[in-house]
Amino acid sequence: MASTPFVQCEDLVRIFSVDGLEVQALQGLNLRIAEGELVAVVGASGSGKSTLLTILSGLDRPTGGTARVAGIDLLTMGRKERVRFQREVVGFVWQQTSRNLLPYLTARENVALPLTLAGRRGDAAARVDELLELLDVADCADRLPAQLSGGQQQRTAIAVAVAGSPRLLLADEPTGELDEAASVNVLEAMERVNAELGVTVVIVTHDPAVSEHVDRTIQIRDGRTSTEVLRRTEVDEHGAHRRVVEEFAVLDRVGRMQLPETFIDTLELKDRVRLGLETDHVEVFRGDEER
C-alpha cells in the first residue's frame, strides 16, 4: 500500500456525551484504505460502524486522532472545505431506501439532480443514461421511487451517489432492508461501480455475507479495528484461478493485537496464552498446554 493511503484513520476517537455520561463509540481505531479498493467494514450492532462512516463522510467530527480522506484532514477542515468535500469527494447511500431518493422525482430525475445542482446540465443526459444502464435500472428510469422495488431503489440510489463523480462511495447497511436476491444485485452493482468508475467503496454492514463481494473485510469490535480478511485471486503455473483468503490483525503502536474469533474458538484459547518467538513468526499456544 502507498505510504499515504487514500483513507487514513490513526487512533481515531469519538466520544458522545449523553446526559453527562460519556459513550466511547470509537476507541482508537486504525484504518488504511488505498484508492480504488472495495472494502467492507463489519461488526456487531453498536461497534461503531456508523460513527466511522459519518466521520468519513464529513458529517461528524471526531474527538481525537487522525482522519484523512484524499489528503484532506477531516479534523481541521473549515466550513467551506467541508461543503466542497461533501459535494465533490464523497457520495453516500443510506440503509433506508426512502432516505436516498426524492419521492416526487422519477429515477432519471433523481440521478440528474446532483449534476444539475453542480451546474453540469450540459453533459447530464448522457451521464444519467450511462449510470442507469450501469446500475441495471434503465428500464425503470421514468418511474417514481414508490414504483420501484427495494433493490431497484438502492441501485438508483447508488447512481445518485456517484453522479457527481465522487472519489469515495460510502454505504451504510445498503442491503439492510432487502431480501437475499436483491442484496446480491445491490452488492454486484457496488462491484461494477468500483471496477468501471474506479470509485473507492466502503460498505458498512453487520452481514458477514458481504465479504464474498469485496476485496477486504475489516472487522470492528468495540470501536477498534480488530481483524481483516483479504481475498484475492491467484493464477497458478497452469493458468488456473484460485481464491486466496488471508487473515490479518492490526498491530497497534504498543504491540497489541486481537486474534480472530474463529482462531480463539477453534483452539479454545482463553485468559492467558503462551507465546513463542521463532525467526520469522510468532507462535500462540493455549496457556494451559504443557511445554
Ligand SMILES: Nc1ncnc2c1ncn2[C@@H]1O[C@H](COP(=O)(O)OP(=O)(O)OP(=O)(O)O)[C@@H](O)[C@H]1O
Ligand atoms: N449521536 C450519538 N449520541 C450518543 N451516542 C451515540 C451516538 N451515535 C452513536 N452512539 C453510540 O456509539 C456506539 C456506536 O454506535 P454506532 O451507531 O456507530 O454503531 P454501529 O456499529 O453502526 O451499530 P448498528 O449496526 O446498530 O448501526 C453505540 O454505543 C451508540 O449508542
